[in-house]
Amino acid sequence: MFIETETTPNPATLKFLPGQAVMPAGTRDFASPEEAEASPLAATLFDTGEVTGVFFGGDFVSVTAAPGVDWSALKPQVVAILLDHFVSQAPLFTGGDASGFAVPAEDEGDVEDDPADADVVAQIKDLIETRVRPAVAGDGGDIRYRGFRDGVVYLIMQGACAGCPSSTATLKHGIESLLKHYVPEVSEVRAA
Structure with a gap:
């Protein structure tokens, strides 16, 4: 398996493409280690201590590094974590959250449409x-x-x-x- 890496307009974030589907539907954003507890993959990425955000898209994973982190040192760690996850076909989410698609509650920042x-x-x-x-x-x-x-x-x-x-x-x-x-x-x- 080969994981491609792309830069993003955000210099703190890299986009990783494992060459297969990541999310079957929707997207999932993790902004803290506590949020990442729902996903073993996201939790492992946060466990590096150098990651401040993980985002799952349809066919990619975006990882945001903490301020001051050198991507040349972090990138190989992230690629290794992603390879382990996708090669082992481990579940993306724990428990009953099979899809991982999470929509915030209606009152969580939404503006009510007329x-x-x-x-x-x-x-x-x-x-x-x-x-x-x-x-x-x-x-x-x-x-x-x-x-x-x-x-x-x-x-x-x-x-x-x-x-x-x-x-x-x-x-x-x-x-x-x-x-x-x-x-x-x-x-x-x-x-x-």
């Missing part, structure tokens, strides 16, 4: 799914819709995109421009 905006929200969600998410996944991350209120679209960035120095530019110049172009009701995009 039912009168249902058509606008459907257009926004479609653009995010078909145009934005594939591009963001290419950079080792994901983006999730959190709500639409008074012309403002609220999104959350995950994986390599969370904390990326260019995430504000991505939101403002890329995603906001795209949504404003196709959905005139959109006046702004904000990180939730």
